Amino acid sequence: MNEPKPLLSVAEALAFLLSSARKITVTQTLSTLEANGRILAVAQSSQLDVPPVDNTSMDGYAVRAADCVSGAAVLRVSQRIPAGHVGQPLEAGCAARIFTGAMIPQGADAVVMQEVCVASKEGADDLVTVKHAPQSGEWIRRAGEDIRAGSEILHAGQRLRAQEIGLAASVGLATLPVVRKLRVAVFFTGDELAMPGDVLKPGAIYNSNKFTLRGLLENLGCDITDYGIVPDTLAATRDTLRRAAAEHDLIITSGGVSVGEEDHIKPAVEAEGHLNMWQIAVKPGKPLAFGEVYRAEKSGKENDTAFFLGLPGNPVSSFVTFLLFVRPFILRLQGVQDVAPRAYAMRADFNLPKGDRRNEFLRAKINTEGGLDLFPNQSSGVLTSTVWGDGLIDNPPGRAIAQGDIVRFISFSDLMH
Numbered sequence: 001m002n003e004p005k006p007l008l009s010v011a012e013a014l015a016f017l018l019s020s021a022r023k024i025t026v027t028q029t030l031s032t033l034e035a036n037g038r039i040l041a042v043a044q045s046s047q048l049d050v051p052p053v054d055n056t057s058m059d060g061y062a063v064r065a066a067d068c069v070s071g072a073a074v075l076r077v078s079q080r081i082p083a084g085h086v087g088q089p090l091e092a093g094c095a096a097r098i099f100t101g102a103m104i105p106q107g108a109d110a111v112v113m114q115e116v117c118v119a120s121k122e123g124a125d126d127l128v129t130v131k132h133a134p135q136s137g138e139w140i141r142r143a144g145e146d147i148r149a150g151s152e153i154l155h156a157g158q159r160l161r162a163q164e165i166g167l168a169a170s171v172g173l174a175t176l177p178v179v180r181k182l183r184v185a186v187f188f189t190g191d192e193l194a195m196p197g198d199v200l201k202p203g204a205i206y207n208s209n210k211f212t213l214r215g216l217l218e219n220l221g222c223d224i225t226d227y228g229i230v231p232d233t234l235a236a237t238r239d240t241l242r243r244a245a246a247e248h249d250l251i252i253t254s255g256g257v258s259v260g261e262e263d264h265i266k267p268a269v270e271a272e273g274h275l276n277m278w279q280i281a282v283k284p285g286k287p288l289a290f291g292e293v294y295r296a297e298k299s300g301k302e303n304d305t306a307f308f309l310g311l312p313g314n315p316v317s318s319f320v321t322f323l324l325f326v327r328p329f330i331l332r333l334q335g336v337q338d339v340a341p342r343a344y345a346m347r348a349d350f351n352l353p354k355g356d357r358r359n360e361f362l363r364a365k366i367n368t369e370g371g372l373d374l375f376p377n378q379s380s381g382v383l384t385s386t387v388w389g390d391g392l393i394d395n396p397p398g399r400a401i402a403q404g405d406i407v408r409f410i411s412f413s414d415l416m417h
Contacts, residue, residue: 007281010324010359016276017290017325018339020307021332024249026180032168035160037221038178039334044154046171049144054104055083058139061117061128062087062096062108071133077119077126081105095128104140111139147171157335159221159417179335184217185244185306186210187227189237189255189265190313195229208383209254209318213311216322217252219416220330237268245272245293245306249333252326255313265289265310273305281397283358284380285321287312307333314380320361320392323415343394346409347371352401359397363389364409372409391415 008016027041056062062081067073078094081087087096087105095112096105104111116132147153153167154160160168160176168176193207194200207229217224225248230240244251253265266289269275275291282288289310296304309326311318328339349371352362363385364372372393375385391411393401401407 005279007279007286007358010280010282013280013282013288013290014325014328017329018332020276020290021329023335024179024182024333027177028180029175029177032165032173032176035165035168035176035178036162038160038176038181039221039336040154040156040158040160040164041177041179041335043152043156044168044173044176045152046147046149048147048171049149050147050170051141051143051145053143055101055141056098056104056111056139057100057141058111058113059099060111060113060115060139061130062090062098062105062111063130063134064090064092064108065110065134065136065138067093068110068112068130069133071131073130075128075130077128079105095130097128109136109140110134113139157337159336181221181223182250182330182333183225183248184222184330185225185227185248185251186213186217187230187240187244187251187253189230189232189253191232193229193255208315209311209313212315212319212383213252213254213322216319216327216416217330220327221334222330232264234264234268234271237264238272241268241272241293241308245295248306250307250309250330251293253308253310254318255311269293269308269310273308275308278310280321280325281358282321282324283356283360284314284317284378285312285324286317286358288321288325290325312380315383316363316386317380319383319386323392324361327415341410341414344409344411345406348374348393348401348405348407349403350374350401351403352395355395355397355399355401357397360395362393362395364391364393366390372407386412 067075075093075095077097079087080097081102082099083101086103090096090105090107112130112132112134118129120127154164188207188210192204194204196206214224227240227244230236266275269291273291273293275289278289279286280288291308292305293308294305311321331339349367350373362378363375365388367373375388391409394408394410
């Protein structure tokens with residue numbers, strides 16, 4: 001009798017996945033305004049200093065610091081400089097009324113905020129009493145203080161958020177090169193599945209995984225083709241795999257990755273391509289299939305395959321294994337190098353008397369005292385735990401948790417993009 005193969009650890013499985021990923025090399029050039037949420041294909045540098053010239057960070061008066069050492073200097077206001085205008089050189093004994101963002105005039109070396117100045121008139125002259133002794137450089141933003149010309153401002157593989165596209169615009173980048181969107185096919189197996197809106201027949205359940213997984217894929221900026229619910233037959237599963245492989249980079253399924261007679265994913269993928277691994281020491285989510293499906297029958301050509309990931313059917317298992325394995329794999333395909341989510345050391349405000357033999361990911365919520373509460377039912381079918389919780393506790397195999405222990409917590413907010 002053959003001994004069962006040992007389960008892969010979470011770290012081993014993830015390392016295998018990431019080492020197998022082939023980065024998408026096709027790029028597109030988009031208007032910077034349209035690049036939000038996309039992955040930058042090529043690092044971007046600034047061709048100018050930001051700010052381009054010395055300017056004031058405060059409404060007030062541009063002065064020579066040497067004219068104001070008394071702390072009560074009375075200066076003639078010789079000019080007014082709004083933002084976007086260029087002032088005249090500042091003469092000794094004079095001040096320039098200046099507004100936030102305006103260029104510092106030649107000769108001035110400090111700005112005094114208007115709150116410590118008193119304006120007055122003497123005949124035709126505008127005067128200001130400066131009730132402060134400024135230091136040279138006070139309230140002045142130096143040219144290049146934020147960005148130096150020639151410096152890299154955005155790196156390849158970076159997901160472009162609102163702040164990144166704003167930064168690109170600030171140095172005049174009208175377009176950005178981005179990675180082509182990942183093309184992902186999804187389908188779901190199980191004759192028991194029904195769609196919301198249908199009347200449930202005896203033994204049927206609604207296909208919640210379709211909605212969860214598609215939402216997660218949309219968060220990652222994928223182009224999605226949904227082949228729906230596939231009948232529980234080997235022939236139907238193989239046919240859908242062939243059609244999906246022809247046009248997509250990645251195929252994701254939910255359900256049918258166990259070893260029962262009605263679980264057809266494993267033999268179907270092995271018939272249409274190859275399966276690399278399919279059991280992981282993780283809870284929830286032990287059955288996880290990873291492989292490749294040929295785009296042309298038995299061609300064997302390099303890159304002539306679509307990747308395949310088969311997730312378990314239980315809704316929490318499907319959700320958690322997506323976050324742990326599918327998300328980083330997709331990010332690596334898109335060219336992102338740092339795919340690990342941030343983890344936080346946080347206090348457990350609960351007891352877990354006995355740890356599981358597998359690496360367990362516990363649904364937990366941050367309480368008002370800054371600790372973590374545990375959802376009372378950690379079953380793989382309790383989807384309410386994912387809505388109630390703020391994230392996952394990464395609990396190593398066999399570890400019991402006592403109240404007050406420090407645990408490793410991963411926030412859902414860091415796992416959704």
